[in-house]
Amino acid sequence: MTMDRKGLSPDQLKEMYRQLLYPRLIEEKMLILLRQGKISKWFSGIGQEAIAVGATLALDPDEWIMPLHRNLGVFTARNMPLSRLFMQWQGMQEGYSMGRERSFHFGSPEHHICGMISHLGPQLAVADGAALAYRLNETSRVVLAFSGEGGTSEGDFHEALNVAAVWDLPVIFLVENNGYALSTPVQEQFRCISIADKARGYGMEGITIDGNDLLTVYDTIKGVRDYCIRNQKPYLVECTTFRMRGHEEASGTKYVPDALFDLWAQKDPIAQYEQQLLKEQLLTEDEIASIRQTLKQQIEAELEAADSGSTLIIDTAAELDAVYAAPAITALPTVTDEMPATEKRFVEAIRDGLYQSLERDAQLVIMGQDIAEYGGAFKVTEGLVAVFGKERIRNTPICESAILGAALGLNLEGKKAIVEMQFADFVSVGFNQIVNNLAKIHYRWGQAANVVIRMPTGAGVGAGPFHSQSNEAWFVHTPGLKVVYPSTAVDAKGLLMAAIEDPNPVLFFEHKALYRSISEPVPDEPYVVEIGKARRVQEGTDIAIITYGMGVVWAEDYAAAHPEISVELLDLRSLQPLDHAAIRASVKRTGKVLVLHEDTLTGGIGAEIAAWISEHCFSMLDAPVLRCASLDTPIPFNTELEKNFLAKQRLEQSVEELLGY
Template structure:
């Protein structure tokens, strides 16, 4: 039976008991009192920044209480109520905000930019959008586990303009993932009002376009939030599918405290103050005789005592002492390489076949491995590497994706959080730009920030020499070797490709695995038939000599081999790097100290590439051993042209022979 208090919000208890109603109130009061304390500390200069959720507590608390403690929630930076309702110790939260070691990121990130598997919370990054695709991945993990769990993810009305939002909704709809997408429509994206952000009447209307059920809820009405989300969660557990909920609310403080709220009309602010979710619910509970002055005082005293105690212990904790080794060691998740020797039975394979066989055998080794990409299922991929995989492993593990690279990389991250491995195929490495943000800002930084591994391999068909033009020919490895937290593999031979791919799948860190398209069907080699691994960070010395060190990888290795075959009198070490991150610098340095000369050959355009870093490394470590300048060979500083004669001119291959001979004559 509906009851309306003297407040501005209509409440309906339905069949909720008094204990639940009081718990809802308590859980809203707690983040409010913490925030009020934080605003005082901010003015005192004791914390550096604060993103206030005052007036929005009903959403965080209602959603969190509606879910099971084992179900993941992906909040934003105004969802303090998610963390407190999940009963994260305040000491740890306060240490997080103060940059102390007992926080969740060891002082490496602030605010709510962290996750915790212990409480099944995955915090956001500043780019906002990626967490929605990550929620898709966690939900996909739930489906594969058949555990009947849902995932809830938050965004603001401003975040719905990001491409990640639309990609994530589309993927969730196509795959029928049990995700509750929560939009906190709080009136402003920083200072930009909603009428300047979208034209639809309600953001929930966007659900129709994706075939998703959508709802508009009063985000200040804790009972409406809690009961509706609970109802939906129970339904999604039985019949998995995504839903979109728009919570109408308001941000009563600035985007962050320094922003202020001068851009908000005074009348609007007063109207929303009258709809305060805590004051109104408190009045309702008093009217119903559920909340007494004694209980109210008890709640407030208990929470304030907890806040004071936690602050005291957080302040007492020493500041972090910088330790360079600790910082470097936490960039990657530690893993023990398992050396699996190949058998003696060999079979001649093309480069493309070795990758296919390696991937198939990894699928057999790891039942928790999922492959995702465009056209990779029944069609077998544009290069036919996954041909026959659906028949062998099923569509749950071999998944065609919509054309949305960003969301699929994010989904892979979510699968990792859920305990799965994944391999994502970029149809061409050029297309990785559409998924660049989650790779370099999410996958690469997760372990360093909050010890969450990103167990993801991204396959990157790359390279020129096939007349594919500017958008299907790049070899863009340098974009990723620059980013700490990523590993980069770039084999040149079928044997290496198969063994290194197995190691990449085994590695719990994100790996960019480059596969040169021109080598796919032109390079053959005898390859062991069974499963084996090869170590990262170990270069291959293909030829040994005394006069010069040639350092290359990918197609460049074959250019060098052609040149040496043409000039059998040249005595050279030829080093195939195989992996660029980690890099086998010891082999490179030892070779150059022996020969006194070095030439570095890459297919990528020269400036800012791997060759530049290697050259600098050699100048720093081998200067006194050098008998000539270190030479670098790369391609022209232009995009890659289509016409074969222009492509031939573009590639550094044509300059290598002349420069090598010149270096030897120096």
């Protein structure tokens, strides 16, 4: 049978052979080095090269790809130098992640490759975000996201495909079905006949192809790419294939029947393509031998260059500096008392900050459930869609994980994102995207994550255990995140606008009970309040109450009711980073400190503050640092039980105990 050349010239076909062979020869070399103990771990893609190489060559070089750990051909087809790749695999500082990440867990904006995390599924939603940016910019490009057949069992797969379909995004979801997720066979993963069948359930097209046929992969992806751009729709491509090695070398292959290896050895993608080229007289045996020899020499030269890499230099300051992207230089002024102001409630101040930020920056997109015409559960975004349109004020399906991942994807193309959680409690189903993807990406490979996650939080409204939690402490523990929690309308607007300007992910907590219960003059013009700077609400000498959010209101009410006590009140405003200088100053002025927060006691931010004071301000203390927090129980629904739960119930007792020392 005559070879279907797919419209490619002889030179193109021969170059594709080099591209296909190169990752195989690299892998064979890596396996030798692994046995010699010169590398520590290897995830082999031997037998699957045609998918990564064919798909990558079918795209334009400026189109984003989200590969996995078995897709070496993506990296080589994007012409990333092997010397630096090897430095990456060895954990050298000259690698793409400067020794901070392993193997293929890194990205390169220069090559439009977005690095994976070990959880496998989250990169699919990131692809949605990059594709959304293409769509908003009216750019004729697609995003390609890889998944294994095992990854299709994850919730992230469902969420990402559903969002891509609902939003008509140009994403190619490419599934490498090699029959096993580590050792679990496909019959224990799903019951549909093929993974491509799943596409119909999301309202998209899908196809199953031979993933070991290089030209079929190339031609299919090229055609699907054109379809996605022309129709602005996603597409699912299932590539049947087989890996001839274990999940990684240490895991072995005892769980795979020998007959399968014999069968798939006959379908080896490189051997098949070589035979086609030989039959068509496009290459000779001697030319093949020459190409192999040339590539092997290239590999040895690249590895020799990698060996000359510098010695690891451990610099603690540099490591700490790498966690966060450098603060953006903003043209916005900081708030002053002289600014013309209008009386606004807390909720109106937040809406003002959103409106002015959208007005100032056309790259800003807001996403969340019911935030468009409905205006959000608390009407914070009410009216914005009429001014800025549904492309920028985007209603989302109920899929927090996918939307948070999409927010990161928007960043890949230079956009900013705000995601509204309907309630802060619901963020738990998007936890992985926040603490593993958004928080770590700058440290891992220098990619900024300019994402603000708005968190309507707190109790006092009789909403029960799943609509009232104070979960800020979940995120304070995670390096790479910033956590902001205003207590006044002025701070709500200024801190929000600062968070939107910040190139790092910011959790922005908004206490629901403050939305319409407090008001004050709020400057009309745009301004920022610096993240990481506390506010001294009032000066005192008897006792310092360090708090934030609703705790500030409780403490102010208490101080007003007890004028006989000189209360120093410090509103932290930011929980990550903390204003340690302001905390120290309050300790020094009073010698007695009460840390107050609505969150439960055990493991709350109060424990961290108390520990820091004990370590750094011990000589200034006249009494132990006390904490006043809510009960270590879920939040009850009954309003009387809720009052008993809240820290406010024990505030007076805590102050009296501390003053008694």
